[in-house]
Amino acid sequence: xxxxxxxxxxxxxxxxxxxxxxxxxxxxxxxxxxxxxxxxxxxxxxxxxxxxxxxxxxxxxxxxxxxxxxxxxxxxxxxxxxxxxxxxxxxxxxxxxxxxxxxxxxxxxxxxxxxxxxxxxxxxxxxxxxxxxxxxxxxxxxxxxxxxxxxxxxxxxxxxxxxxxxxxxxxxxxxxxxxxxxxxxxxxxxxxxxxxxxxxxxxxxxxxxxxxxxxxxxxxxxxxxxxxxxxxxxxxxxxxxxxxxxxxxxxxxxxxxxxxxxxxxxxxxxxxxxxxxxxxxxxxxxxxxxxxxxxxxxxxxxxxxxxxxxxxxxxxxxxxxxxxxxxxxxxxxxxxxxxxxxxxxxxxxxxxxxxxxxxxxxxxxxxxxxxxxxxx
Ligand SMILES: Cc1cc2nc3c(=O)[nH]c(=O)nc-3n(C[C@H](O)[C@H](O)[C@H](O)COP(=O)(O)OP(=O)(O)OC[C@H]3O[C@@H](n4cnc5c(N)ncnc54)[C@H](O)[C@@H]3O)c2cc1C
Numbered sequence: 301x302x303x304x305x306x307x308x309x310x311x312x313x314x315x316x317x318x319x320x321x322x323x324x325x326x327x328x329x330x331x332x333x334x335x336x337x338x339x340x341x342x343x344x345x346x347x348x349x350x351x352x353x354x355x356x357x358x359x360x361x362x363x364x365x366x367x368x369x370x371x372x373x374x375x376x377x378x379x380x381x382x383x384x385x386x387x388x389x390x391x392x393x394x395x396x397x398x399x400x401x402x403x404x405x406x407x408x409x410x411x412x413x414x415x416x417x418x419x420x421x422x423x424x425x426x427x428x429x430x431x432x433x434x435x436x437x438x439x440x441x442x443x444x445x446x447x448x449x450x451x452x453x454x455x456x457x458x459x460x461x462x463x464x465x466x467x468x469x470x471x472x473x474x475x476x477x478x479x480x481x482x483x484x485x486x487x488x489x490x491x492x493x494x495x496x497x498x499x500x501x502x503x504x505x506x507x508x509x510x511x512x513x514x515x516x517x518x519x520x521x522x523x524x525x526x527x528x529x530x531x532x533x534x535x536x537x538x539x540x541x542x543x544x545x546x547x548x549x550x551x552x553x554x555x556x557x558x559x560x561x562x563x564x565x566x567x568x569x570x571x572x573x574x575x576x577x578x579x580x581x582x583x584x585x586x587x588x589x590x591x592x593x594x595x596x597x598x599x600x601x602x603x604x605x606x607x608x609x610x611x612x613x614x615x616x617x618x619x620x621x622x623x624x625x626x627x628x629x630x631x632x633x634x635x636x637x638x639x640x641x642x643x644x645x646x647x648x649x650x651x652x653x654x655x656x657x658x659x660x661x662x663x664x665x666x667x668x669x670x671x672x673x674x675x676x
Contacts, residue, residue, distance in 0.1 A: 324458065325608055327346060361594075364407070369598045379414055382521065401661065433447055460577075464579050464580050471582070481565070484591065486527060487528055510541065511532070512642060515537075564584050
């Protein structure tokens with residue numbers, strides 16, 4: 301009985317919370333954005349709804365972030381799978397531009413481990429994570445959500461709601477949160493290395509067959525991560541990319557299943573409505589040149605949590621429109637230009653810039669600076 305009791309009481313607690321009429325803070329989505337926001341909320345009781353039955357069982361993301369972002373995310377060393385000081389851009393298999401830093405500028409996080417760790421920390425703080433519970437509809441005016449869970453369909457009320465549903469953007473759109481967004485596909489897998497490759501370089505490929513996207517080859521502790529991001533026919537392009545890398549003798553056998561999902565280019569416009577706020581992919585908080593979302597989430601989650609604690613979501617809305625959006629909008633504009641017409645501009649420009657460019661740690665979070673530095 302003593303072994304079973306904690307499990308029974310946890311279960312009872314969940315049922316009671318789901319049945320209670322008004323929650324304090326309700327977060328929809330147990331991804332990085334939802335969990336990190338919950339972790340930073342200090343003064344209020346948080347319930348997170350996650351539609352999947354487990355957190356961290358399948359992640360779609362590569363998990364490459366700058367050192368500064370990794371520090372903000374408080375990443376422990378055990379879940380770092382690679383450390384990088386160079387970015388090598390391969391253009392049409394003919395030219396190579398090397399962006400180099402004297403010390404490490406980026407790391408690769410084990411994303412599955414990271415979200416599991418966040419869930420643990422969130423629960424240790426006394427917040428609740430309810431698995432297998434899907435929000436179907438949100439009414440911002442009445443502060444209510446219709447939820448489908450193992451107990452059936454019911455309506456929950458909450459004083460404050462956060463939408464962190466990821467790139468699906470169903471609820472954020474329904475509620476009236478606004479962003480500029482372009483959806484692309486991303487697919488990747490781990491491979492064995494067949495050629496010795498330098499463990500500190502991230503390789504990025506642009507090529508006609510990669511369309512308006514790009515490919516990547518990233519050495520990690522788990523093997524080499526190979527991926528492709530593109531506007532359509534992503535799997536076909538991925539297969540061509542793999543064939544090319546195999547022909548060049550860089551990779552051999554695939555060692556993991558394929559994984560991936562929707563990647564975004566875009567930026568947020570309006571992230572609050574009444575007592576509801578949006579964060580992460582749900583409102584296109586991404587660096588459009590790489591489609592990375594963790595940088596913006598690492599910043600926005602702290603500001604949002606502070607606004608939730610002080611019950612003033614307007615502060616968060618103002619911070620997003622004044623500080624975050626302009627920066628991400630600039631990156632979006634650059635990405636549109638760079639990847640226009642099968643990245644022809646990027647490929648042309650790369651022919652006229654220096655071959656070796658200094659990489660500043662901050663460039664990793666703001667790729668426009670990288671382009672400007674390359675051009676200057
Ligand atoms: C192939 C690929 C590679 C990437 N590589 C990088 C990278 O290297 N670096 C980087 O910074 N970013 C990268 N990204 C982007 C990054 O993964 C996202 O920006 C980030 O995961 C967004 O986090 P999120 O919490 O907003 O959304 P998600 O991680 O998608 O989490 C949303 C969660 O909400 C749940 N959910 C959705 N709807 C509901 C609902 N109605 N009710 C309950 N739960 C719901 C989902 O099940 C999910 O768990 C990559 C993305 C892809 C696809």
